Amino acid sequence: MRAFGYDIDELVVDHVLLAVVPVVLGLVIALPLGWWAHLSPGARRVLVPLSGALYTIPSLALIVFIPLVLGTPILSPVNVGLTLIIYTVALLVRSVAEALDAVPDTVTTAAVAVGYRPVGLLLGVQLPLAVPVLTAGLRVASVSSFSLVTVGALVGIQSLGTLMTDGFQQDYTAMVATGIVGSILLAFVFDALWLALGRALTPWARARQGV
Amino acid sequence: MLGRLVDWFGDPTRWSGSAGIPARVLEHLGYTLLAVAIAAVIALPIGALVGHTRRGGLAVVGVANGLRALPELGVLVLFVLLLGLGLLPPTLALVLLAIPPMLAGAYSGVAGADPGAVDAARGIGMREHQILFGVEIPAAVPLVLGGVRFATLQVIATATIAAYVGLGGLGRYIIDGFAVRDFPQMLGGALIVAVLSVVVELVLQTLGRLVTPGPDRLRLPSARREPAPTPAPIPSREARP
Numbered sequence: 071m072r073a074f075g076y077d078i079d080e081l082v083v084d085h086v087l088l089a090v091v092p093v094v095l096g097l098v099i100a101l102p103l104g105w106w107a108h109l110s111p112g113a114r115r116v117l118v119p120l121s122g123a124l125y126t127i128p129s130l131a132l133i134v135f136i137p138l139v140l141g142t143p144i145l146s147p148v149n150v151g152l153t154l155i156i157y158t159v160a161l162l163v164r165s166v167a168e169a170l171d172a173v174p175d176t177v178t179t180a181a182v183a184v185g186y187r188p189v190g191l192l193l194g195v196q197l198p199l200a201v202p203v204l205t206a207g208l209r210v211a212s213v214s215s216f217s218l219v220t221v222g223a224l225v226g227i228q229s230l231g232t233l234m235t236d237g238f239q240q241d242y243t244a245m246v247a248t249g250i251v252g253s254i255l256l257a258f259v260f261d262a263l264w265l266a267l268g269r270a271l272t273p274w275a276r277a278r279q280g281v
Numbered sequence: 282m283l284g285r286l287v288d289w290f291g292d293p294t295r296w297s298g299s300a301g302i303p304a305r306v307l308e309h310l311g312y313t314l315l316a317v318a319i320a321a322v323i324a325l326p327i328g329a330l331v332g333h334t335r336r337g338g339l340a341v342v343g344v345a346n347g348l349r350a351l352p353e354l355g356v357l358v359l360f361v362l363l364l365g366l367g368l369l370p371p372t373l374a375l376v377l378l379a380i381p382p383m384l385a386g387a388y389s390g391v392a393g394a395d396p397g398a399v400d401a402a403r404g405i406g407m408r409e410h411q412i413l414f415g416v417e418i419p420a421a422v423p424l425v426l427g428g429v430r431f432a433t434l435q436v437i438a439t440a441t442i443a444a445y446v447g448l449g450g451l452g453r454y455i456i457d458g459f460a461v462r463d464f465p466q467m468l469g470g471a472l473i474v475a476v477l478s479v480v481v482e483l484v485l486q487t488l489g490r491l492v493t494p495g496p497d498r499l500r501l502p503s504a505r506r507e508p509a510p511t512p513a514p515i516p517s518r519e520a521r522p
Contacts, residue, residue, distance in 0.1 A: 129438055129442075214443050224445055224455075
């Protein structure tokens, strides 16, 4: 589909890839870190304030920093992706730790008694029970990720944000509005997807509600 | 690159005039304060009222969550295209983005006040406004402050982006630097705005702990001069476990 002289499909694909891949990678990184924080109070005292501090850094600043620290080209989409990974990890480390804390002791003790070892306990018992809290954190990270991707357009990283910057330069309101509506719709579609995934992973919750 | 960044900070012209770092920091803080103050005047009373009456709570939460999906850059650009350049359009966009966290904080704080305390207040004959101001709002302070802090950080971040639509502040260094591919200037601006955010967050956290009622309150050194008398242990007949 073409509009305003742009290949909209391409912008949508770029937008989705740039928003979703970092959130998924961020979750994968946050799981072991959150587990570590759950097990070790010392690790928690470092990880939680550090994530808080990283989360306070404005997105545009972080996008500009990453090339300096990692030596990536300043016009690379990797900078936006890494920024979003950092935000996602910062947001989810605490969620993961708190979700694991909230698993009742009786459940973990029973699991240990029937022979679960730490990793099996995590994957087979604690994580499944933590899914609702994780889904909630993931949804917040995902929604803000879709809107933050557009900031990359300010340093030339293509997404639906490109319609906003170029629409501004051309004084073309419909183009900007298309970018905004598209970005919101994508955020909502993926929000519904995470919600559905979270429900699919917790069949017992539905059984309990008698649905 | 690091050396060029140091040179950028070392340039004496960087520290004076209307495009100097002190002026840009003040501008940035000014936009932030203005937007957060306007948004607070709108969001906090509505949130508190909805939390007190518990009518329209779902709508408030829905609006707050829905607004979170708004792309900041798009909102800024749209407001400027529709309303023109100047201070007002970007400020309105910043206000719009600052409302949801404060609305949600005020609503959930007031609605989450201990129902036992609220009932007790009603039972001893406090009127509705006395309950709201004397019981529910003090109980809501931590969540309200959390909302204000989150909103402030969001506004600082978005005000950086607003340099793209002609606002001053620290974003100017990043946007103007990018326009002429002056990377030390971009990095310098990014560094200052990152430090500013962390400092503001720490200041707000400390202020929050000063005004929060209850055991988490931070005592100023002057208040510590007279240590609270430790209550004498009450002799108890109960058998200890």
